[in-house]
Amino acid sequence: MLSIVILGTGNLAKHLFDAFLKAEDVHVAQVVGRNKEALSQFSEQCSVSNDFGTIADADVYLIAVKDDAIAEVASHLLTKKGVVAHTSGAIGLEVIQTDNKGVFYPLQTFTKGKPVSFQSIPICVEAESKQSLELLRTLARSISENVHHIDSEQRKKLHLAAVFVNNFTNYLYGIGESICLDEGLTFDLLKPLILETAEKVQHLTPKEAQTGPARRNDSESMEAHLELLNDEQHITLYKLLSQAIKKRHEEEL
Amino acid sequence: MLSIVILGTGNLAKHLFDAFLKAEDVHVAQVVGRNKEALSQFSEQCSVSNDFGTIADADVYLIAVKDDAIAEVASHLLTKKGVVAHTSGAIGLEVIQTDNKGVFYPLQTFTKGKPVSFQSIPICVEAESKQSLELLRTLARSISENVHHIDSEQRKKLHLAAVFVNNFTNYLYGIGESICLDEGLTFDLLKPLILETAEKVQHLTPKEAQTGPARRNDSESMEAHLELLNDEQHITLYKLLSQAIKKRHEEEL
Numbered sequence: 001m002l003s004i005v006i007l008g009t010g011n012l013a014k015h016l017f018d019a020f021l022k023a024e025d026v027h028v029a030q031v032v033g034r035n036k037e038a039l040s041q042f043s044e045q046c047s048v049s050n051d052f053g054t055i056a057d058a059d060v061y062l063i064a065v066k067d068d069a070i071a072e073v074a075s076h077l078l079t080k081k082g083v084v085a086h087t088s089g090a091i092g093l094e095v096i097q098t099d100n101k102g103v104f105y106p107l108q109t110f111t112k113g114k115p116v117s118f119q120s121i122p123i124c125v126e127a128e129s130k131q132s133l134e135l136l137r138t139l140a141r142s143i144s145e146n147v148h149h150i151d152s153e154q155r156k157k158l159h160l161a162a163v164f165v166n167n168f169t170n171y172l173y174g175i176g177e178s179i180c181l182d183e184g185l186t187f188d189l190l191k192p193l194i195l196e197t198a199e200k201v202q203h204l205t206p207k208e209a210q211t212g213p214a215r216r217n218d219s220e221s222m223e224a225h226l227e228l229l230n231d232e233q234h235i236t237l238y239k240l241l242s243q244a245i246k247k248r249h250e251e252e253l
Numbered sequence: 254m255l256s257i258v259i260l261g262t263g264n265l266a267k268h269l270f271d272a273f274l275k276a277e278d279v280h281v282a283q284v285v286g287r288n289k290e291a292l293s294q295f296s297e298q299c300s301v302s303n304d305f306g307t308i309a310d311a312d313v314y315l316i317a318v319k320d321d322a323i324a325e326v327a328s329h330l331l332t333k334k335g336v337v338a339h340t341s342g343a344i345g346l347e348v349i350q351t352d353n354k355g356v357f358y359p360l361q362t363f364t365k366g367k368p369v370s371f372q373s374i375p376i377c378v379e380a381e382s383k384q385s386l387e388l389l390r391t392l393a394r395s396i397s398e399n400v401h402h403i404d405s406e407q408r409k410k411l412h413l414a415a416v417f418v419n420n421f422t423n424y425l426y427g428i429g430e431s432i433c434l435d436e437g438l439t440f441d442l443l444k445p446l447i448l449e450t451a452e453k454v455q456h457l458t459p460k461e462a463q464t465g466p467a468r469r470n471d472s473e474s475m476e477a478h479l480e481l482l483n484d485e486q487h488i489t490l491y492k493l494l495s496q497a498i499k500k501r502h503e504e505e506l
Contacts, residue, residue: 165443
């Protein structure tokens with residue numbers, strides 16, 4: 001049985017908590033956070049504390065707080081014997097000052113109130129010592145079948161890649177929505193397409209899945225599209241992305 | 254019972270054919286196309302012809318060919334009494350010269366060999382006469398529960414919106430993939446995130462779903478990301494999209 005303490009009470013902390021509650025061989029010993037109201041979500045099922053001076057002993061301490069608060073939270077764990085791991089994609093291992101440092105990064109976007117199955121979520125683990133790495137790996141495997149050893153440099157790149165496929169993609173959804181709404185059309189019309197676009201690259205590479213006027217170098221359609229756009233920023237993005245797609249596929253045309 | 258003829262043998266023609274074969278009250282009378290080899294996919298289940306001079310009589314003629322071939326295919330249907338409809342998002346109704354003209358546009362991306370359920374796919378119908386519109390609506394309802402009357406101007410905008418959420422989004426997936434591969438990481442790591450990003454906007458608006466450094470105006474993280482990027486075009490896109498997200502959300506910060 002592995003015991004863990006979760007530090008933090010936000011979105012990721014809650015999703016991790018829910019996942020570990022269901023995991024066999026893992027005991028959530030405590031949830032620690034400053035926000036008393038947020039702690040109340042956990043208090044029925046687990047011991048909670050809003051005092052970083054009274055952190056329970058555990059095998060692993062998972063720090064699930066904002067990036068710029070990790071170092072401060074970790075500073076309360078200097079005398080602990082368990083592994084102290086943060087859960088951030090963008091922050092290196094070195095931000096943690098204890099010897100038993102590690103990273104436990106679930107690569108997913110978490111929405112408040114929307115349950116998610118951890119089973120297929122990649123969990124990227126890293127640690128300074130081999131023993132800590134094995135412990136984090138075991139912990140990760142208790143909730144996911146998709147566990148990877150990824151070092152800090154790789155993880156930062158992965159986090160950057162995630163910005164493109166998640167943050168930026170979501171912004172493109174927003175452009176699609178605004179084009180619809182301007183025309184009195186519901187965004188619902190685009191939703192099946194959005195899902196299928198994501199489904200497609202589960203089996204094909206993005207290059208194989210690419211379609212559209214830019215892919216075919218169909219200048220007439222692209223010019224017609226540009227004439228329909230009013231927003232300067234949408235025009236700039238349309239040109240830039242079309243050019244990039246054209247360039248990527250020109251050898252095939 | 255409605256009878257239809259499908260003109261064209263490509264990807265969309267095949268997906269429509271498969272859907273209508275299963276539909277009650279619809280009879281696919283014939284598939285017509287130039288490409289004999291492509292016709293063979295249909296010939297076991299349906300009458301086929303590669304001669305545009307011998308098109309069977311039907312209630313509806315669905316033209317599922319490349320945009321620039323629609324007018325020519327329609328020209329073979331001038332004496333027909335049924336409704337002649339094309340299936341393109343980008344082309345107006347007027348390209349068809351017959352009186353009984355219409356549009357039957359399924360808003361989805363179709364992949365060769367990957368079956369798709371039409372049930373939830375939006376089908377956008379348009380026609381010059383009310384009677385033809387009703388006929389197309391009935392036909393659309395035989396395969397989908399998501400049928401909309403959309404005029405040519407709206408449809409062109411919808412098609413443009415689809416380019417943003419499908420073609421451009423897919424290109425961003427490709428950037429994510431290339432960042433992973435450069436680092437020796439598998440694109441598989443990003444796949445659950447890609448799916449969940451698409452799932453998220455099925456229930457939230459893109460604005461509600463937006464996360465990331467630009468959303469939080471976290472300059473430090475954005476600068477760190479820019480330092481990790483080598484490709485000039487990725488840098489330009491990163492800056493442009495981050496700026497746009499920042500601008501969209503600045504009133505909330």
